[in-house]
Amino acid sequence: MDPLNYAARRIGQTLPVALLVTLLIFLLIKLLPGDPATAILGERASDAAVRALHQQWGLDRPLWQQYATYMRNLFTGNLGQSLRYRTPVVELLPHRMTVTLFLVLYSMLLSVLIAVPLAIVAAGHRDRWPDQLVRGLITLPLASPAFWVGILLLIVFALRLRWFPAAGYGEGVVGHLRHLFLPALTLSNLLTAVLTRNLRSSLIDVQRTTFVDFARAKGLARRVVLFRHVLRAALLPIVTLIGVRLSYAIGGSVVIETVFALPGLGSWMVDSIMARDYMVVQTLTLAFAMGVMLINLATDLVYPLLDPRVRMG
Amino acid sequence: MLSRPQNVRLYVIIKGGRPMRGLRGIVACAIISALALAGVSAPDASAQQFKKAISFGVNRAAENLDPVTQDANPDIWAFMQIYQQLVRVNVQGDGFDPDLAERWTASADGKTWTFSLRRNARFSTGDPVKAGDVVWSLKRAHDVKGPWQWALEPVQDISARGDFTVVITLKEPWAPFLADVSLFSNSVLSEKIFKDATQDQISNKPVGSGPFMLVDWKKGEELVMKANPYYFEPGLPKTPELRIRYIPDDNARIIAVQSGEVDGVDYPPFSRVAELKRDSRLQMQLNPSTAVSHLTVNIREAPLNNVKVRQALAYATDRYAIVRAVCFGYCTPATTFLPNTTPYFNKSSKGYPYDVAKARALLKESGVPTPLPLKLLYRSGDAVAQPTAIALKAMWAKAGIDLELEPLDRAAATQRYRSNQFQVYITGWTNDIPDPSQLGAYELGFTESQSYHSGYHTQEMDDLLARGLREMNPEKRRQIYYTIQDIALRDSPQIWLYYSPYTIAIDKKMKGFVQMATGPWLFKNVTVGE
Numbered sequence: 001m002d003p004l005n006y007a008a009r010r011i012g013q014t015l016p017v018a019l020l021v022t023l024l025i026f027l028l029i030k031l032l033p034g035d036p037a038t039a040i041l042g043e044r045a046s047d048a049a050v051r052a053l054h055q056q057w058g059l060d061r062p063l064w065q066q067y068a069t070y071m072r073n074l075f076t077g078n079l080g081q082s083l084r085y086r087t088p089v090v091e092l093l094p095h096r097m098t099v100t101l102f103l104v105l106y107s108m109l110l111s112v113l114i115a116v117p118l119a120i121v122a123a124g125h126r127d128r129w130p131d132q133l134v135r136g137l138i139t140l141p142l143a144s145p146a147f148w149v150g151i152l153l154l155i156v157f158a159l160r161l162r163w164f165p166a167a168g169y170g171e172g173v174v175g176h177l178r179h180l181f182l183p184a185l186t187l188s189n190l191l192t193a194v195l196t197r198n199l200r201s202s203l204i205d206v207q208r209t210t211f212v213d214f215a216r217a218k219g220l221a222r223r224v225v226l227f228r229h230v231l232r233a234a235l236l237p238i239v240t241l242i243g244v245r246l247s248y249a250i251g252g253s254v255v256i257e258t259v260f261a262l263p264g265l266g267s268w269m270v271d272s273i274m275a276r277d278y279m280v281v282q283t284l285t286l287a288f289a290m291g292v293m294l295i296n297l298a299t300d301l302v303y304p305l306l307d308p309r310v311r312m313g
Numbered sequence: 314m315l316s317r318p319q320n321v322r323l324y325v326i327i328k329g330g331r332p333m334r335g336l337r338g339i340v341a342c343a344i345i346s347a348l349a350l351a352g353v354s355a356p357d358a359s360a361q362q363f364k365k366a367i368s369f370g371v372n373r374a375a376e377n378l379d380p381v382t383q384d385a386n387p388d389i390w391a392f393m394q395i396y397q398q399l400v401r402v403n404v405q406g407d408g409f410d411p412d413l414a415e416r417w418t419a420s421a422d423g424k425t426w427t428f429s430l431r432r433n434a435r436f437s438t439g440d441p442v443k444a445g446d447v448v449w450s451l452k453r454a455h456d457v458k459g460p461w462q463w464a465l466e467p468v469q470d471i472s473a474r475g476d477f478t479v480v481i482t483l484k485e486p487w488a489p490f491l492a493d494v495s496l497f498s499n500s501v502l503s504e505k506i507f508k509d510a511t512q513d514q515i516s517n518k519p520v521g522s523g524p525f526m527l528v529d530w531k532k533g534e535e536l537v538m539k540a541n542p543y544y545f546e547p548g549l550p551k552t553p554e555l556r557i558r559y560i561p562d563d564n565a566r567i568i569a570v571q572s573g574e575v576d577g578v579d580y581p582p583f584s585r586v587a588e589l590k591r592d593s594r595l596q597m598q599l600n601p602s603t604a605v606s607h608l609t610v611n612i613r614e615a616p617l618n619n620v621k622v623r624q625a626l627a628y629a630t631d632r633y634a635i636v637r638a639v640c641f642g643y644c645t646p647a648t649t650f651l652p653n654t655t656p657y658f659n660k661s662s663k664g665y666p667y668d669v670a671k672a673r674a675l676l677k678e679s680g681v682p683t684p685l686p687l688k689l690l691y692r693s694g695d696a697v698a699q700p701t702a703i704a705l706k707a708m709w710a711k712a713g714i715d716l717e718l719e720p721l722d723r724a725a726a727t728q729r730y731r732s733n734q735f736q737v738y739i740t741g742w743t744n745d746i747p748d749p750s751q752l753g754a755y756e757l758g759f760t761e762s763q764s765y766h767s768g769y770h771t772q773e774m775d776d777l778l779a780r781g782l783r784e785m786n787p788e789k790r791r792q793i794y795y796t797i798q799d800i801a802l803r804d805s806p807q808i809w810l811y812y813s814p815y816t817i818a819i820d821k822k823m824k825g826f827v828q829m830a831t832g833p834w835l836f837k838n839v840t841v842g843e
Contacts, residue, residue, distance in 0.1 A: 034724025040376070042384040043727055043740065044460050044755070044762065049382075050731075052458055084376045085532045086516045092532055151564050158572045166574040167370070167560050261370075261560040261569070263534035271374070271533060271561075276724045 003301055010300070014293045018286065022074070025285040026067050029278055035059065036083045036276040057083060070282065080279030084272070089283050092268075097287070099169055100264035103256070104249045106180055107187035108242060115192045119199035120226070126204060138196045141189035146252060150186040150259040157182055167261040183260040187252055191245045198241055202234040209233075236307050243299030247292040366554035367823070367839055370566045370578040374533045374559040377516040380500040382459040386743075386832055389497050391536055391557060393833040395437075396500030396521035399428050399447065399479070400491060406603075406654060406747045406830035409491055413442055413501055413522070414479075423486030423785055424469075426494075430477040435543035436503045437526035444473035449504035451481075461498035463754065463761065464746075488785055492748040497833075524550040524837040534559055550837040551825065563696070570595065570818050576841055577819035577826065579834075582696050583641040589818050596821050599643055599814040600828040603652040603744035606644075606697070608689075608705075608737050608808040609730075613768040617687075617736060621679035623805040626737075627665040629672035629712035630705065636811050639700045643816075647809035649798040650756055652742075654812075654830050657749050657794035664802065664809070672712035683713035690729060691739040693720035698739045701810070733766055740765070743832055749794050753778050757801055769806030 037053035038045065054060045058069065073080055079089040122134040141149070158166035170179030206212060207230055215225045254266035261267075265284055272280040375391040377383050383392075401412040414428040434442040448471050455465040467487040472480050483490065493499075506520050519527055522545070525538035536557040540550045558575060560566040563582050570578045571592065581589055581597075589597040608626075616622045632646035645653060648664030676683055689705060691698040699720070706716045721729065730738050744752060754761050758778050759770040777797050784790040801807075815828055825838035 032725065034722065034726075034728045036724075038728050038731055039724035041460070043730065044384050045731075046458075046460065046761075047731075049458050049460065082532070086377055086513045087532060095531065151568075154565065154568045154572075158574070159568050162572060166569045166572040167565055168558070168574070258562050259565055261558070261562065261565050263531065263559075267561070268533060274723060275376075 003304075007297065007301060010297050014290075014297075017293065018290060021289040022071070022282065022286055023067070025282055026070060027063075029273075029276070029281050030063060032276065034276055036278060039274070039276045040084055053083075070279075079283045082272075082277055082280050084275050084277045084280075089279055092280075093283070093287075096263060096265050096268050099262055100250070100253050100257070100266060102176055103180055103184055103187065103253055103262065103264060104246065106177070106184035107249060108191065108246060110184055111188040111191040111195055112242075114188070115195035115199060116231075118192075118196045119203060120231070122196070122200045123203035123207070124226075131200075134196065134200070138193040140193075142193045144189070146186055146189065146255050147259050149189055150183070150256060153182045153186055154260070169262055180262070183256045183262060186259075187249055187256045190252070191242070191249065194241065194245065195238060199234060199238050202237055203230060206230045206234045232306070236303070239302055239306060240299060243295055246295045250288060250291055365552075366556055367552045367577075367836060367841055368556045368558060368575040369834070369836075370558050370560040370569050370575040372561060372563070372566060372578075372580045374561075375530075375536060375557070376532075378519045378527070379512070379516045380502075380519075381454045381457045381461060381498045382516075384460045389745075390833045392500065392519055392521075393497055393523070394525040394538060394555065394836060395519045395523045395527055396497070396502070397434065397442075397523050398495055398497065398499050398501065400495045402492075402495050402747050402829060402831055404827055404829060404835070406601075407656060408747075409495055412495075413447065417491075419490075424483045426481045426483070426490065427474075428479045428481070430479065431545060432477060434522050434545045436506075436520055436522045437541040437543060438503065438506070438520060439543055440503060440505060441476075442501060442503075442522045443476045444479050445476070446504045447471075447479045447501050448473045449508065450501045451479075451499055453502070454498050454500075459498070461496060461745075463751075464493040464496045464498055486783060486785055488782055488790060489746065489748040489750045492746040492750075496746055525555055544837075546837070551840045552836065555836050567818065570820060573820065576823045577817060579815070579817055581816050581818050583639070583643050583816065584696075586641060586643060586816060594821055595818050596823075598817040598819065598828070600817060601654050601830050602813065602815045602832065603654050603830055604741060604813045604815070605647055605650070605652045605743075606701070606739075606741040606810045606813060607647070607650075608810065609735075609740055609765050609767050610806060610808065611733060611736055611738075611766070611768060612806055613733065616679070616681040616685060619679045619681065620804060621675045622681060622685070623808070624665075624803075625672040625675035625679065625712060626709065626714070627802075627805050627808050628668045628675065629709050629714065630665070630808060630810070631667040631708050632664075632810055633667070634708065635701060635704050638704045639697055640811065640813055644811040644813040647811050650801045650807065650809055651749055651752060651794075651798060652744060652812055655744060655749050655752070656747060657791050659795045659798045662798055662802070669711050676713055684710075684715040685713060686715045686717065688717045688719050688736045689739065690719045690721065690726055690735040690737065692723045692726045694722070701739055730766055733763070733768065735766075738766075745831060747831065749797075750778075750782055753781060753794070753797060756807060757797065764806055767806035769804065771804070774800060774804075 037050045041049055041053065058066060081088050082092060085092065118134050122131040125131045154166055157164045164182050165179050168179055170176050212225060212230055215229045253264060254270055257264040257267035258270060265287065268280065269284045272284065371387060373387040375387045376385070377388055378392040380392055380396060383389060397413045399412060399414040400409045400417065403410045413430055413434050415431045417426060417428045419426050430442065430444060430447065436442060451465065451471045455462065455468060467483045467485060467490065469482045469484045474480055500521065503520050507515055524541055524544045526541045527536065528539045529537040538555040540553050544550065560569055566578045567581055567585060567589070569575045586597060589595055610617050610623055612618050612623065636642060636644045636646055646664070649659055649662045651658045676685065689702055691702050702718050706718060709716050729735055742752060742756065756765045757769065757774050758764060764770065777793055781790060781793045781797065784793055817828060819826055822842040824840050824842065827835040829835065
């Protein structure tokens with residue numbers, strides 16, 4: 001099957017799942033005690049003011065009607081209004097989405113940049129001191145909670161050394177790269193550890209295969225064998241891993257964005273749940289769900305590019 | 314789709330691997346690329362910027378800048394930079410300064426107030442502020458449903474006499490009228506711009522005559538304001554730009570001010586105050602406020618409908634211990650319902666001393682069986698409510714009360730409280746006007762809020778509160794509010810815990826920053842030095 005067809009079919013399959021997600025999150029958030037009018041107007045608001053807002057937002061109507069309106073709006077491309085900010089969600093979404101995507105992709109990139117050399121070193125010196133050192137070091141991030149690592153990095157690199165800014169997102173690509181370096185590094189921690197371990201064992205396995213023996217027998221330089229044959233084959237399982245971990249990273253961005261005061265989707269989600277900003281929570285949950293599904297799809301599509309033996313079906 | 318970019322990068326590494334030599338080459342390559350990506354250069358090039366713009370980090374984001382509908386401080390303190398009122402509270406919080414009105418007079422019967430507007434006040438659009446704008450704005454504040462309608466409740470009519478005189482007639486003489494007029498909800502908006510505007514426009518695009526004008530608002534991120542070129546006070550504001558940045562995490566906010574990322578931050582927690590005081594680059598301010606922390610007791614049902622039980626709770630509460638545990642000693646134990654900075658606060662009131670024996674005796678007298686089970690509702694994750702709840706559980710246990718803690722997230726807790734489904738709730742108050750009448754009506758008067766949802770309602774108190782509003786003689790008024798404070802303590806529909814200051818940490822290079830006792834920040838005199 002050609003990739004385009006395959007992608008179309010997979011997207012078709014995800015639609016019912018997406019629908020289910022919308023229903024689930026709609027019901028879940030209504031189940032939560034507390035309501036947006038009270039959350040927004042505060043303790044001192046009068047009952048009349050709360051009722052007026054309910055009416056204005058249609059929250060006094062039966063649940064199924066509210067859901068029907070939500071779905072109708074969704075299909076006409078209307079994501080509703082942020083109750084809190086009195087602004088259409090569509091206006092707020094792109095900026096926030098850019099921040100989170102930038103952060104997540106940046107962190108993946110850092111992970112790969114750190115993990116691949118470490119794994120190569122470890123695998124190349126198997127059971128000798130560089131390997132032991134790498135294996136020891138990468139247990140550290142596995143055991144450290146992200147918010148703690150984040151604060152630590154802030155104290156060292158933003159406060160003491162002043163190499164990086166302490167908060168915010170920056171202007172322009174260079175500004176983003178600078179501002180998001182510490183958050184991305186924090187977010188990349190876990191993935192770096194997992195990647196290094198997996199890539200190391202993957203490299204060791206591949207080095208033992210006959211085609212590597214053959215390449216060496218041909219008299220190819222060690223470096224050529226390593227980069228052209230071993231690494232390429234060893235990366236296959238890693239791609240799946242990255243795909244799965246990318247979904248976790250989106251979840252992890254919630255904590256990171258709060259610690260580093262980044263205006264991304266994660267911190268917005270937390271704030272919106274606290275304020276019971278229904279439409280924002282619904283839209284973001286849907287966006288996260290779609291994001292995870294797309295990542296899975298992308299992972300499957302990338303696979304055959306790396307290994308021609310894999311076919312789509 | 315998402316994994317494509319990193320796949321491309323992978324490819325580069327695979328292909329670009331050739332020139333590298335051994336382990337060192339690989340590591341060096343990785344470090345170089347990581348540094349290149351991070352765009353590391355010598356110290357912050359944008360540090361220059363801070364001299365042109367003030368950047369202030371806040372713990373809660375502004376959501377809506379409509380002066381008449383909003384109840385949350387982040388909204389109010391933000392739009393107070395943009396709007397002016399007829400008169401404003403002075404910084405000490407004990408009198409009034411002219412703002413849009415240069416002078417004002419009250420008729421002999423106290424029912425007609427005449428305000429003469431200054432002629433040089435202009436909106437940030439350049440249009441002069443005229444009496445028509447004031448009339449339109451005050452009428453809107455009077456009519457639009459919101460939490461502040463009480464402030465213009467005694468008003469009969471608001472009218473313009475010419476372009477620069479506003480006449481307000483009252484239904485009856487009203488003691489706190491000038492205080493009410495100074496309230497932020499009575500901000501003056503441009504009639505021309507907002508007459509036919511939608512609600513969303515007023516919420517999102519405020520236009521006023523205050524020192525700053527809003528130029529950009531990234532919701533939940535940052536408010537960017539520029540100096541209003543038409544602001545009436547010559548040479549003010551001193552800074553051309555003010556940025557109010559939302560940094561919710563306490564640690565992150567403190568690191569932001571310590572690292573110079575922002576010039577000041579609000580609400581560093583009390584637990585960090587001592588450390589910030591030691592930081593030679595910072596000035597740690599503990600500003601007098603009108604914040605009073607209290608427990609609201611739901612007196613509708615047994616056993617809390619019994620005044621002896623409530624008094625027992627008041628005696629069983631060690632306020633000094635709470636001040637130490639919750640505020641690290643920076644607060645003052647509360648002695649009456651009024652914040653100690655409010656006019657007519659009774660300085661000689663002793664409040665409730667900590668007396669476990671007395672509490673036990675009162676419980677015994679009340680006839681309720683001990684140990685008495687009670688439930689305490691509070692907002693989970695709240696840096697102040699959480700330790701207060703834990704301290705109370707231990708204290709009250711000594712008096713024979715078995716306190717069950719019920720933490721709920723803010724929205725859920727607020728809903729439970731508003732629907733009167735609680736026994737004891739941890740909450741608090743800040744004044745919005747320098748007058749005891751607002752808090753009196755809200756906390757002890759049934760009409761406005763069922764006495765802070767306690768359900769407290771007595772004829773004696775209602776009469777006193779009504780007299781307090783109408784008594785024009787300051788000395789007699791003082792006596793009324795002293796009596797109110799005594800009766801409130803006796804009846805204890807709330808248990809007052811402590812008065813807390815506002816905590817602010819600013820860079821020492823920042824000069825001229827003032828926080829009013831009623832809360833809002835004044836940025837118009839602020840400069841950030843070299």
